Amino acid sequence: MSKSVVILSTGEELLTGETVDTNSAWLAASLWGLGAQVRSMLTAGDDMLGLVRAIRTACEHGSVVICTGGLGPTDDDRTAQAVAAWAGLGLSESTEAMTQIESRYRTLGREVSAANRKQAMLPDGAIVLENRWGTAPGFSVGHNGSTIFCLPGVPMEMRHMFKAHIAALLSTSESPTLVRMRTFGVAESRLQTMMNGLDLGGADLGFRAHIPEVQIKLRFPTGTSADAQRRVVGRVSDVLGESLYSVDGGDLAENVIEVLSQAGETLSLAESCTAGMTSAWLAEVPGASAVLMEGVIVYSNESKERSLGVGADVIADNGAVSKPVALALAEGIRSKAGTTWGIGITGIAGPGGGSEAKPVGTVHIAVAGPSGTRHQTVVIPGDRNQVRIRAAGTALALLLRCRN
């Protein structure tokens, strides 16, 4: 039987609208993938009465409650207190939690403060959930047929801890199979039209716009054979064509690092409007140093000339945002750094700087490689940040296509 789950987010910053709650959507998507059924979501602030009431309500709505936030060292972090009050338990220092906190602080070479000791104050009998990614241990408590899991609100810690401590408990032999297909460069509404009428062998279809990409999720019912799944994935891949870049794989940067490092190839970048964002994205991937050799951020025209020898006349004749400049950047950095591949990006991120001929969002991208240089122009809708992150994505997608 799949479990019925309620997600409870806590934090005054959610009730004042200062923070958009992204944890709940992440948890919901992960739970969906495990076949667990999210019945409802709740958000409570920092006050004890509201917290206890929210926990009680959550436990009425589902047998498993996943609670995020309120495990920090300060006085307005009250989740452990509220859970203890709800379950009628005492609150005392957990030796196990304290040991974990001390060990983490020893590693960091820092002193455990009185405020940190508070983070070991847990409901009596709680199961401690180790936090190897931050200082606040999580915990779980069972009461009246419900189990509540409490995780920190910091998204990175919450995600790691959900995967480490909770995912396996909730997955059942009836868990459906989830296949995640990652696409780049085609809008969600058009992807939906492309998929219309396709035989999906009974799979549920989900779309998720995750800027700069769109993910397509296929959830196959329990018992669907691997062969049947493969056939469906094949049909979807045919329809998606070049926009599909990964099935159950990493993001664009992970793909680039994986593909290039396996081939022993290297990369350098010359970025203008993205100003290092593409390089920084690649460097998120552990092992990037085997591939990513060098980058230049040529934000001013002078730096384009001085760093990569882009001719002043080329810029004067075509403008800094132009195909010739993108080509010169890609080829210039490739030759300077002596890498297999060179990427050049120049564009208008906005809000200023646009014109009728070159509106805000115009980006020229070039990829120079062993058999020549390819170029792509895009006009990207959205604000400054969307333009930049989509430009970075377009560059990496173009590089992957150059290698096919």
Next chain:
Amino acid sequence: MSKSVVILSTGEELLTGETVDTNSAWLAASLWGLGAQVRSMLTAGDDMLGLVRAIRTACEHGSVVICTGGLGPTDDDRTAQAVAAWAGLGLSESTEAMTQIESRYRTLGREVSAANRKQAMLPDGAIVLENRWGTAPGFSVGHNGSTIFCLPGVPMEMRHMFKAHIAALLSTSESPTLVRMRTFGVAESRLQTMMNGLDLGGADLGFRAHIPEVQIKLRFPTGTSADAQRRVVGRVSDVLGESLYSVDGGDLAENVIEVLSQAGETLSLAESCTAGMTSAWLAEVPGASAVLMEGVIVYSNESKERSLGVGADVIADNGAVSKPVALALAEGIRSKAGTTWGIGITGIAGPGGGSEAKPVGTVHIAVAGPSGTRHQTVVIPGDRNQVRIRAAGTALALLLRCRN
């Protein structure tokens, strides 16, 4: 008296994690600004039982419920039905709603379909809320001392309708004042200790870790004079010292761009472990191009030597992650780019590459300027990304301190 409000979002796409709920945060921020108190938030899917239960729970938590979603023309749009069931009312076609729908469709030159007629089916006695921005009328129903307002889920329509029909009803003369103080470099737990016993003039104190910084929020009760607020902010500033970098202002990057552009100063960066993240962060700020001139990403040792002339012997003697290399990077890029300031960052982001003498998280940062070069070493806890973003923050904070 300020009203206690509950926000209820509906839609199966929220429970599957396909969509991040931004409506609730927008409503919460708007309500906070009106002085209304958001008690909790709930999210329900499309099934009738779950919807009715959520409405009942919401009305137990607050006297005003603002519900979004489920007013569309399709079968899984069930908000009107659920409100009718909760209040024990019949459901019938509202002449007023139908007139609004017909008039809107006439303007658009389109035919009213049977599916659109469904959108006029409202609980008996409901007050119709006109939607001049889309096709689905909203409505409100009072029952048992609670009032529920139902708005469409499309953010643009929801926002307009909230402003047009609800804001004025909830606004009071008691709106509080919020002061947000941004700090960098001191852990949340230590900040809490520093603030202990401070006279805050009755203000509520909140902490929020927003990597890489910690924000301190003071919420003053209605009627606190501007003078009294200034005195409290002054006392808190004294205690926070150098870690405070902004009161009600932008983030570190916005501060750097603002301060340097006002002074007519320029900046260049040489990044190793952060690999362009610092430059990209600065470039997020509109107008960054007046300040940010050039950057290099010197990921490999060869690139450190070739791009900035960091001597191979300096690297061999001290290691690439060392004070002399950070100084050489900062001074090298400053002199190459001819900027007022130069930043150099070199560190071990992990997960590999650490040693006992230089554990993962060790970062050397240098800022070169008109009166010399300052250096800072930090050992940053956390994963690869945390190390990188905190390193970027440390560099910008050091630059701001260099200018003081």
